[in-house]
Amino acid sequence: MKITTRYDTHPADARGYDTETLRDRYLIDGIFQADDIVLTYSHVDRVVAGGAMPVSAPLALVATKEIGSDTFLERRELGLFNVGGAGRVTVDGTVYDLETRDALYVAMGSVDIRFESLDSANPAKFYLVSTPAHARFETMKISAAQAKQRPLGETATGNKRVIYQMIHPDVVRTAQLVMGLTVLENGNMWNSMPCHTHERRCEFYFYFDLPDSARLFHFMGEPTETRHIVVANEQAVISPSWSIHCGVGTHSYSFIWAMGGDNQTFDDMDQVSLASMR
Ligand SMILES: O=C[C@H](O)[C@@H](O)CC(=O)C(=O)O
Numbered sequence: 001m002k003i004t005t006r007y008d009t010h011p012a013d014a015r016g017y018d019t020e021t022l023r024d025r026y027l028i029d030g031i032f033q034a035d036d037i038v039l040t041y042s043h044v045d046r047v048v049a050g051g052a053m054p055v056s057a058p059l060a061l062v063a064t065k066e067i068g069s070d071t072f073l074e075r076r077e078l079g080l081f082n083v084g085g086a087g088r089v090t091v092d093g094t095v096y097d098l099e100t101r102d103a104l105y106v107a108m109g110s111v112d113i114r115f116e117s118l119d120s121a122n123p124a125k126f127y128l129v130s131t132p133a134h135a136r137f138e139t140m141k142i143s144a145a146q147a148k149q150r151p152l153g154e155t156a157t158g159n160k161r162v163i164y165q166m167i168h169p170d171v172v173r174t175a176q177l178v179m180g181l182t183v184l185e186n187g188n189m190w191n192s193m194p195c196h197t198h199e200r201r202c203e204f205y206f207y208f209d210l211p212d213s214a215r216l217f218h219f220m221g222e223p224t225e226t227r228h229i230v231v232a233n234e235q236a237v238i239s240p241s242w243s244i245h246c247g248v249g250t251h252s253y254s255f256i257w258a259m260g261g262d263n264q265t266f267d268d269m270d271q272v273s274l275a276s277m278r
């Protein structure tokens, strides 16, 4: 298991970042490495995000010095989505089989968490997001069919998509974590446009279903100081609470969003008018 630390930034400091510094601070690359768990410990709401890709043998989630407790979930909760082949997650002996796009919420206090692939020729890829928690709720598997679906956008504006709210207060109780999947309809390229901020919560965007030859331009920054990061398939972007988060691809794609912070009120975004953006 590998874990890398990222620190938080003041919006006024981020204005002066060049491309390399922006990528170093906000882009998470190398999420899926065969037979390894690769994590980023962010000081943005202490979110830990990354991937587990078991191929030849099961992988176990263990605590590191960064986590600061005896077990990874002693004072944390975990949300995960399978974006690869059929996979299995075992939580303290209970087995959860996850097809691609199925999600699992793992409760605080769970001790023994193992990831495995059902077919090593088509390995599972588990995208993981963990936030601090101080109360235990129930571990629960959530399939895309169980999600609260929110169709949004239209073809004329290139943003026709369905938001699947999966780890969401209407579906499963959590301490703070909220997660879901957004799928763009083929031929639609814009996500989260018109865009928004929410100072009450940070957000992490993990982009996938993007062909290797395609790229996505993820926009971030204060609404009047926008910057962009060029993103490839299976990369993630850290969005501090002060930043917009939206993007346009050279091909349609999907992404998993995850939020942590003061509330779980999905619809309290501060909408940004296009005319005010710079
Ligand atoms: O605060 C909410 C999050 O940014 C996402 O739910 C937005 C999103 O998936 C979209 O508009 O496509």
Ligand SMILES: [Zn+2]
Binding pocket: 196, 197, 198, 203, 245, 269
């Ligand atoms: Zn948002």
